[in-house]
Amino acid sequence: MTPKVSIGGSSPELRSPSYSGKGSKKVPVSYEELQREVPSEMVQNVLPKKLADRLLRHLIADAPTWHRGQWIMFGKTHAAPRTSCYYSLADGQEDAEESDDYKDVSQLVDRRDAPADLREAARIIDDVVRRLGASREPDLAPRDRGGGWSASYALANHYADGQETVGAHADRLTPLGKCPTIASLSLGATRMFRLKRADPTEAPKDAGGSNSDAPGTREAEGREEDTAQSPTRTAPAAGAINSVDFCLEHNTLVIMWPPTQEEWRHEVPRSKNMGRHPISGAARVNLTFRRLDRASAARAPLCRCGNQAVLKASLNRRPPAGSHAACQQGYYFACDNTKGSCGFWRWDDEA
Ligand SMILES: O=C(O)CCC(=O)C(=O)O
Numbered sequence: 001m002t003p004k005v006s007i008g009g010s011s012p013e014l015r016s017p018s019y020s021g022k023g024s025k026k027v028p029v030s031y032e033e034l035q036r037e038v039p040s041e042m043v044q045n046v047l048p049k050k051l052a053d054r055l056l057r058h059l060i061a062d063a064p065t066w067h068r069g070q071w072i073m074f075g076k077t078h079a080a081p082r083t084s085c086y087y088s089l090a091d092g093q094e095d096a097e098e099s100d101d102y103k104d105v106s107q108l109v110d111r112r113d114a115p116a117d118l119r120e121a122a123r124i125i126d127d128v129v130r131r132l133g134a135s136r137e138p139d140l141a142p143r144d145r146g147g148g149w150s151a152s153y154a155l156a157n158h159y160a161d162g163q164e165t166v167g168a169h170a171d172r173l174t175p176l177g178k179c180p181t182i183a184s185l186s187l188g189a190t191r192m193f194r195l196k197r198a199d200p201t202e203a204p205k206d207a208g209g210s211n212s213d214a215p216g217t218r219e220a221e222g223r224e225e226d227t228a229q230s231p232t233r234t235a236p237a238a239g240a241i242n243s244v245d246f247c248l249e250h251n252t253l254v255i256m257w258p259p260t261q262e263e264w265r266h267e268v269p270r271s272k273n274m275g276r277h278p279i280s281g282a283a284r285v286n287l288t289f290r291r292l293d294r295a296s297a298a299r300a301p302l303c304r305c306g307n308q309a310v311l312k313a314s315l316n317r318r319p320p321a322g323s324h325a326a327c328q329q330g331y332y333f334a335c336d337n338t339k340g341s342c343g344f345w346r347w348d349d350e351a
C-alpha cells in the first residue's frame with residue numbers, strides 16, 4: 001500500500017490546507033508552497049481501512065477510562081477539554097522515564113500497553129515516517145537519520161465533540177530531544193488542525209510566563225480559535241505562510257517534521273460543524289506517535305524550585321546563515337513551575 005501525500009480535505013467547512021496572511025482571509029495554498037514553507041505534511045488513508053476502523057472502535061471503547069488533565073490558574077482548577085492516556089510501544093524501562101517526566105507537569109500518568117491493532121498501526125506509521133523522512137535527512141535529529149525513527153509510545157487524546165480542543169502549543173522537547181519528529185494519526189470525526197508560526201519575540205527571559213506548552217497554552221485551552229496567539233502579530237515576510245489549516249479526516253496522518261516543535265505552534269480549535277464519523281459520531285481520537293529520547297530527558301538540570309527544568313528552543317538565536325539544519329538553533333532550559341516560576345533559565349551549551 002502506498003499512502004498518498006495529499007493537501008486536500010473534502011469537508012466543505014474545512015477546505016484545507018489554507019493559509020491566512022496579515023489581515024487577510026484564508027486562501028488555498030499549493031502543495032509546492034506548503035512543502036517549501038511548512039515543515040509538516042499530511043498523508044491521507046495511511047492505514048488499511050479495516051485496521052483504522054478497528055482501532056477507532058477499540059479506542060472509543062477504552063476512552064471512558066482515560067484521564068482528564070487539570071491545570072491551576074489564579075488559584076482555580078480547570079479541567080482539560082479532552083481526555084488522554086499513554087500507550088506504550090516499547091519496553092517498560094523507556095516508559096518509566098516518560099511517565100516520570102510527565103508526572104510533574106501534567107499529572108498525566110495514565111499509561112497502558114498498546115493493543116495489537118495499535119502496534120500494527122505503529123509499524124505502518126514507522127515505515128511511512130522513515131520513507132518520507134529520507135528526503136529530509138539534514139533536518140532530522142541525528143539519531144532519526146538513516147531510517148532510525150520509530151515510535152516508542154503513543155499519546156492518545158479523545159475529543160467528545162467539536163467543543164473539546166487542544167490550545168496552541170508545541171510538544172515538550174525535554175523527553176523527545178531536539179528536533180523531534182512526531183506522527184499524529186486522526187481517527188473518527190473530522191477536525192481542523194492549525195499550525196501557526198511561533199512568535200519570535202518569545203525570549204528566554206520570558207520563560208516563566210510564555211512557555212509554549214504549559215501556562216500560556218493551558219490558559220488558552222477551550223477558547224475559540226485564534227485567541228492563544230495571533231497569527232498576524234508576528235507576520236513573516238510578505239507572501240510567507242503564517243498559519244495553515246489541515247482538514248483531518250478519519251485515517252489521516254500529519255507528520256510534524258523538525259523544526260515544527262521549535263518554530264511553529266499547533267492546535268485543534270473548537271468547531272461547530274465538523275464532519276461526523278459513522279463509528280464515533282462527533283468524537284475524534286488522536287494518537288501522536290513519539291520517540292522518547294532518554295538521554296535528553298536525563299540532561300535537564302534542576303531549577304531553583306527543585307523540579308526538572310524543561311528544554312526550549314529560542315527563536316531569537318538563529319542557525320548560522322546558509323545552514324538548513326534546524327537542530328543548530330539556540331536552546332535553553334527554563335523553570336516550568338505552573339504555580340509560580342523561580343525564574344531559572346540557562347542556555348543549553350551542548351555542542
Ligand atoms: O489532536 C491533535 O490532533 C493534536 C494533539 C496534540 O497536539 C498533542 O497531544 O500534543
Ligand SMILES: [Fe+2]
Pocket residue numbers: 169170171266
Ligand atoms: Fe501537541
